[in-house]
Amino acid sequence: xIGHMVERLRVxxxxxxxxxxxxxxxxxxxTTSSGSTEASQAALSDxxxxxxxxxxxxEEVKASNWExxxxxxxxxxxxxxxxxxxxxxxxxxxxxSYLSTVDYTASNIEVNGSTATAEMTFKAASVGAAFxxxxxxxxxxxxxxxxxxxxxxxxTDADELKSMYLxxxxxxxxxxxxxxxxxxxxxxxxxxxxxEKSEDGAWVMTDVSSQKVYTILLKGVVDTVSTTxxxxxxx
Numbered sequence: 001x002i003g004h005m006v007e008r009l010r011v012x013x014x015x016x017x018x019x020x021x022x023x024x025x026x027x028x029x030x031t032t033s034s035g036s037t038e039a040s041q042a043a044l045s046d047x048x049x050x051x052x053x054x055x056x057x058x059e060e061v062k063a064s065n066w067e068x069x070x071x072x073x074x075x076x077x078x079x080x081x082x083x084x085x086x087x088x089x090x091x092x093x094x095x096x097s098y099l100s101t102v103d104y105t106a107s108n109i110e111v112n113g114s115t116a117t118a119e120m121t122f123k124a125a126s127v128g129a130a131f132x133x134x135x136x137x138x139x140x141x142x143x144x145x146x147x148x149x150x151x152x153x154x155x156t157d158a159d160e161l162k163s164m165y166l167x168x169x170x171x172x173x174x175x176x177x178x179x180x181x182x183x184x185x186x187x188x189x190x191x192x193x194x195x196e197k198s199e200d201g202a203w204v205m206t207d208v209s210s211q212k213v214y215t216i217l218l219k220g221v222v223d224t225v226s227t228t229x230x231x232x233x234x235x
Contacts, residue, residue, distance in 0.1 A: 046111045046203065050118060050195050053203040054106045061213060062099045066091035072214040088166035089173070094127070097177040101125035101185065102217075106193075114197040122216060123187045125180030134173040142168045190216055 044052070070078050070091075085091050101124045108119040146165055155161060190213070194206040205213075 046116065047109050049203045050109050050116055051106055053195055053205055057205045057210060057213065058104055062102055064095065064099065066095040069095055069214065069217060072211065073218045077218060090170050093170060093174060097174040098124060098127055101177055101180055116195040116203065117192045119189060119191055120193050121187060121189045123185040125177045125185055129184065130173055130176035133176045134169055137172045138165065138169045142172065188216055
């Protein structure tokens with residue numbers, strides 16, 4: 001009986017994960033010093049104010065949910081990750097875990113009157129690598145743990161078992177992202193990020209640059225979809 005339930009669970013919970021595949025890493029974003037919070041805005045240099053503007057925007061970006069991030073993708077990207085959601089993967093939790101790994105730096109700031117540009121480099125953990133690690137755990141150790149729970153607690157309800165399995169998978173996916181070391185992070189640089197000085201004298205990132213920051217975070221999602229499509233067509 002137990003063996004039969006485990007096999008049913010493997011089919012119901014793992015088959016979809018197996019066919020989703022693992023592609024390239026999501027690209028990234030990250031951290032820069034914020035300047036003195038005690039000094040007045042007027043007393044700060046333009047460079048320091050621009051660094052504060054970067055921090056303010058990145059604080060907003062890193063607090064984003066999946067809906068906000070995916071709005072900067074296309075239908076293919078949204079459809080692809082909806083498959084993950086349909087299999088029980090919490091995309092908001094995934095976005096939060098991913099964004100918590102983000103590091104960023106702003107450099108080569110060039111000020112020209114009331115406008116300025118900077119170079120920004122973003123780094124973040126690979127969602128693809130984290131998914132692969134979580135998948136390996138769920139198909140091996142995680143499934144063994146679930147079998148032990150089934151036997152010790154006499155659980156036979158398929159929905160309850162699937163819920164327990166997905167909880168293990170999502171937890172491992174989150175922890176895999178959060179524990180990624182710096183050397184494994186993907187990196188991308190965005191040139192000529194634009195800033196403008198507002199009427200009150202504060203520097204802000206322009207809307208176009210804000211959109212570029214969000215879009216660049218989804219570059220690896222495009223790579224994931226493309227890589228998986230190629231693997232599927234060759235198999």
